[in-house]
Amino acid sequence: MPQHKPSDNDESPFAPPVVPVSMQPDAVDQSVFAEPWMKQVTHHGDVNDSPVIDTNSFIRPEVDHSVWDEPGLSQSLSGEAPDHAVTWFGYYLQMRESTSAKTSWLITILTAIIGGPLAILGTLIEGATQSGLLTIIAIGPTIEEIMKVAIPLWIVEKRPWLFRSSTQILICCFASGLAFAAVENVIYLRFYIPNPSVSLAQWRWTICVLLHSSCSLLAGVGVMRMWKLFQAEKTTPQISYAGTALLSAIILHGSYNAIATFLETIGFAF
Structure with missing residues (x-):
């Protein structure tokens, strides 16, 4: 039987496929092992190379939340996070070590100086838009007490390494109250x-003056508590830790305003 020879017009199903010249394989290896990432990379070692990489020497990125902050990996369930874990608290420790005492006290002095006037600015804005008894005994004291400790509170929440001791926090808050008064x-x-x-x-x-400085100091105790607790728990700072003391300062201030308003109403001469 003669052998079948394919032609250009041959449509027989038994004809072998004709591969165009442009698609014919060349001498290049087409296997997966020829891919760039599968090839061996030649590395010429140096006797001065360190056999171990010190990960602590790297600047950890600032993180607000990482996998180690998940509830399932909490300290109570999974124990301590490894030293190389990228956590917010690890970033805090690194930044604390790199912040000098001079920088810390400079921030403390600046905060103590501008805290009171900044609170006055916020109070004036509030006073221009609000009036009445509710403002005197509730809205006003709330805004004033929050504004007087706003800067220390922000520092503890976002840049806690700028404070080296709880005394600095109390100084800032007390001085802010004095300046405000x-x-x-x-x-x-x-x-x-x-x-x-x-x-x-x-x-x-x-x-x-005694009222404003005392209320600011009381609110400062809450900020100080917030600063201490997050370090003890090795977590991110929580404003709720300062809530009780701050609320107490607001109530004390509002109570004074209510009593002073009542005395003024009955004709008491201050």
Whole structure:
């Protein structure tokens, strides 16, 4: 039987496929082992190369949340995270070591200086839009106490390594209260109240200064507690840790305003 020879017009199913020249394989290895990532890379070692890479020398990226912060990997369930784990607390420890005492105290002084005036600015904005008894005994004290500790609170939440001790936090909050009281007294006695009496000036420079500084110090205790607890628990700072003390400062301030308003209503001369 003669052998079948394919032709260009041969449509027989038994004809072998004709591969175009452009698709014919060349001498290049087409196997998966010829892929670039499968080829061996020649590395010429150096006797000075360190056999171990110190991962602690690398700057860890700032992270707000990592896999080690998941509930399933919490300390109570999985124990301590390994040293090489990328966590927010690990980043905090690294930044704390790289922050000098000079930088920390410089931040403390600046915070103590600008905290009070910044709170006054926020209070003036609030006073321009709000009025009435509710503002005096609730809204006003809330805004003032939050604004007086706003900067230390933000630092503890976002940059806690800038404080080296809890004393710095208390200094910032107490100084903010003093500065707030001083600026507020100047505004009240020189602009808001025409011809204030000597007794009123004495009242504002004693009782009101004591009130503002004490409330700020009380709120500062909450910020300090927030700073200490996150380090003890090795987690991210939680504002809720400062909530009780801050609320107490607001209630104390609001109570004073309510009593002062009542005394003024019945004709008590400050």
